[in-house]
Amino acid sequence: MARRVRTRIAPSPTGFLHLGTARTALFSWAFARHFGGDFILRIEDTDVARSTQQAVDQIIAAMRWLRLDYEEGPFYQMQRLERYRAVIVGMLAAGTAYHCYCQPDELEVMREAQRARGDKPRYDGRWRPESGKQLPPVPTALQPVVRFRNPQDGEVTWQDLVKGPITISNRELDDLIIARPDGTPTYNFCVVVDDWDMQISHVIRGDDHVNNTPRQINILRALGAELPEYGHVPMILGPDGDKLSKRHGAVSVMQYEEAGYLPDAMVNYLSRLGWSHGDDELFNRAQLVQWFDGHHLAKSPAQWDAAKLNWVNAQCLKAMQDDALATLVAVQLQRLGVAQPDERLPGICALFKDRCDTTVALAQWAVAFYADVHPQPGELAKHVTVLVQPALQLLHEKLAFCAWDKAGIAASIKEVLSQTGLKMPQLAMAVRVLVLGTSQTPALDAVLALCQRDTVLQRLGLAAH
Numbered sequence: 001m002a003r004r005v006r007t008r009i010a011p012s013p014t015g016f017l018h019l020g021t022a023r024t025a026l027f028s029w030a031f032a033r034h035f036g037g038d039f040i041l042r043i044e045d046t047d048v049a050r051s052t053q054q055a056v057d058q059i060i061a062a063m064r065w066l067r068l069d070y071e072e073g074p075f076y077q078m079q080r081l082e083r084y085r086a087v088i089v090g091m092l093a094a095g096t097a098y099h100c101y102c103q104p105d106e107l108e109v110m111r112e113a114q115r116a117r118g119d120k121p122r123y124d125g126r127w128r129p130e131s132g133k134q135l136p137p138v139p140t141a142l143q144p145v146v147r148f149r150n151p152q153d154g155e156v157t158w159q160d161l162v163k164g165p166i167t168i169s170n171r172e173l174d175d176l177i178i179a180r181p182d183g184t185p186t187y188n189f190c191v192v193v194d195d196w197d198m199q200i201s202h203v204i205r206g207d208d209h210v211n212n213t214p215r216q217i218n219i220l221r222a223l224g225a226e227l228p229e230y231g232h233v234p235m236i237l238g239p240d241g242d243k244l245s246k247r248h249g250a251v252s253v254m255q256y257e258e259a260g261y262l263p264d265a266m267v268n269y270l271s272r273l274g275w276s277h278g279d280d281e282l283f284n285r286a287q288l289v290q291w292f293d294g295h296h297l298a299k300s301p302a303q304w305d306a307a308k309l310n311w312v313n314a315q316c317l318k319a320m321q322d323d324a325l326a327t328l329v330a331v332q333l334q335r336l337g338v339a340q341p342d343e344r345l346p347g348i349c350a351l352f353k354d355r356c357d358t359t360v361a362l363a364q365w366a367v368a369f370y371a372d373v374h375p376q377p378g379e380l381a382k383h384v385t386v387l388v389q390p391a392l393q394l395l396h397e398k399l400a401f402c403a404w405d406k407a408g409i410a411a412s413i414k415e416v417l418s419q420t421g422l423k424m425p426q427l428a429m430a431v432r433v434l435v436l437g438t439s440q441t442p443a444l445d446a447v448l449a450l451c452q453r454d455t456v457l458q459r460l461g462l463a464a465h
Contacts, residue, residue: 003226005037009068010191012044013055016252017062019304020206025272025377026064027233028204029068030271030292038197039072046190048078055442062087062253066263067285072198077190083430084185087193087223088146088178096222096390097178100127101136112331123147124172124296146188148219150175153336155202156214161204161231162297176215196225202294207232231276231294234301244304262331265313273302282315314357322346325353325362332363338370344450351442351450369451373437373459382465383430383439391427392434399460404453410445433464435459 006026012022032039040062060074072090077084091191093095102110102123111121127135128149150173157167164322178189185193191212210232236335240297256266266284273296277283277291317325328343333341347368352365385393398412417424430449435456441447448456 002202004199004262005032005035005402006199007032007041007204008040008042008195008198008200009063009070010042010044010194011059012047013059014050015049015055016254017059018252018384019270022062022066022253022266023273024233026066026267026270027067027071027275027292027297028202030198030204030288031294033289034292038071039068040069040075040200042075042077042188042194042198044077044190044245046077046184046187056099058252065254067265075198077194078139078195080190081184083197084190085179086099088185088189088408091148091178091222092146094222095129096131096147098127098149098175100128100147100175100177101139101142101144103142120172124334125175128175130456135296145177146179146183147175148178148215148222149182150218151181156217158213158217158227158230161202161294162228162233163207165208165301166210166213170214170218171455173218176219178219187214188212191220192219192225195228196223199226204231204233206456207234215398224405231297233297234299236273237301237303239304239306241303257269259334260360260363261309261313262316262328262359265316268316269309269312273304274298279321279355282312298454310357316352317356317359317362320353321349323344324354325349325359328359329366330364332369333366336363336367336371338367341370342368344369346448351446353425355442357399366369368436369455373435375433375437379437379439381435385430386421388426389463391416391422392430392460394419395427395431396457396460399448399453400457404449406445406449409448413445430461430463434462 009021009025009028011017011025017025029039031037041060043056043059045056056074063070088097088339092099100123107123110124114121114124117437127144127147129135140308146229151170153170154172157165160166176188177186179185192202194210194361213230213232217227238244253266256262264285267285271288271292275292276296277287278383282286285293323346326341326349329349330341330345334365348366348369349362352362381382395416398415399409402408402412411425411426416422417427420427428444432439432441433442435451436447
């Protein structure tokens with residue numbers, strides 16, 4: 001790269017960080033990391049009426065959970081108002097911006113007349129200074145907006161990192177408002193000044209911003225600023241082909257943490273929504289950074305697939321070290337009312353993780369080792385039968401004195417089967433229902449070895465009642 005790579009993510013704190021913004025952040029982060037550059041977090045909080053500190057906190061928490069670390073920031077636009085105002089003063093002096101006194105009702109009349117003629121509704125430039133032009137009298141009681149004096153001729157062309165060459169005629173662009181009557185700057189202007197001041201080299205964002213790009217390029221040129229390169233990634237669609245919405249799972253990123261997903265799995269899955277590296281489906285962060293050079297970004301929208309995310313999460317969960325996994329499962333257990341799981345938890349995770357696709361599912365298995373179990377009456381009636389009850393009583397007696405490990409428990413089970421003539425499934429399913437509340441578990445001896453002896457004996461004793 002001829003210049004240092006500096007990317008940014010700039011969410012608005014009018015809501016929580018959602019999946020589309022998280023993916024954009026991931027792409028920007030991976031691109032900066034690939035080239036040894038900088039990744040910057042910027043909070044675009046000029047919408048004072050809708051911005052909240054709760055949303056700011058959640059955005060930062062989501063970035064931390066996804067481990068998208070940034071070199072600079074978070075920067076807040078509301079703390080940079082004086083900078084924006086100073087740039088506007090300079091543009092007014094240079095003639096690249098001007099005051100406009102049109103009122104909202106006047107603009108609406110203008111647009112209605114344009115629609116009636118079949119023209120595209122747009123500001124008609126009536127307050128735009130031109131050589132020899134007679135401007136309207138300046139109203140004394142009105143505060144003006146400030147408009148950017150957009151070039152009227154020529155074109156704006158850029159080589160988009162995703163879409164290839166894009167050209168927009170300047171005749172399609174009217175003079176953008178860059179400051180409101182109260183002096184607060186508008187979105188497109190703040191973005192330009194921020195990208196300029198922060199020396200952003202590459203802007204990766206959603207393709208809903210394509211129409212903003214020619215305006216921002218023209219403002220940057222008017223300021224004499226070096227242009228960043230732009231890449232506009234297509235949106236994420238739901239399974240039905242519509243825009244991703246809450247019914248598809250377009251919720252706060254942090255809700256996925258609560259639902260038991262791993263950050264590495266989310267990073268892996270999100271990166272494959274609109275980007276690929278051959279046929280690789282599973283990879284770690286180091287591989288993502290190594291491969292993510294800005295190429296192989298898809299031009300067509302990606303489609304959200306909850307089942308695929310669950311599969312990726314299950315693979316990451318299985319590959320995780322049991323001690324580290326137990327730390328995450330302990331958090332889920334606390335949400336289920338288990339305050340302090342003990343040293344057995346890593347072993348429980350090791351035994352059950354192949355059956356689970358989230359840490360919530362794993363915690364739901366583990367909770368039976370720490371809290372009371374309430375078998376369903378139907379399961380008890382089906383498996384804890386008159387035929388099996390004598391064997392359960394005999395097993396209770398043997399487990400009270402055997403070595404409390406997998407081998408000792410297995411030997412006791414074998415002796416009971418030999419003495420009673422029962423088949424292993426008959427005894428095992430009854431024991432499972434009584435001890436864990438379900439008839440389906442991993443190997444019975446391994447499960448019981450992770451239980452406390454007193455707990456097993458107390459639950460087996462229920463068969464006598």
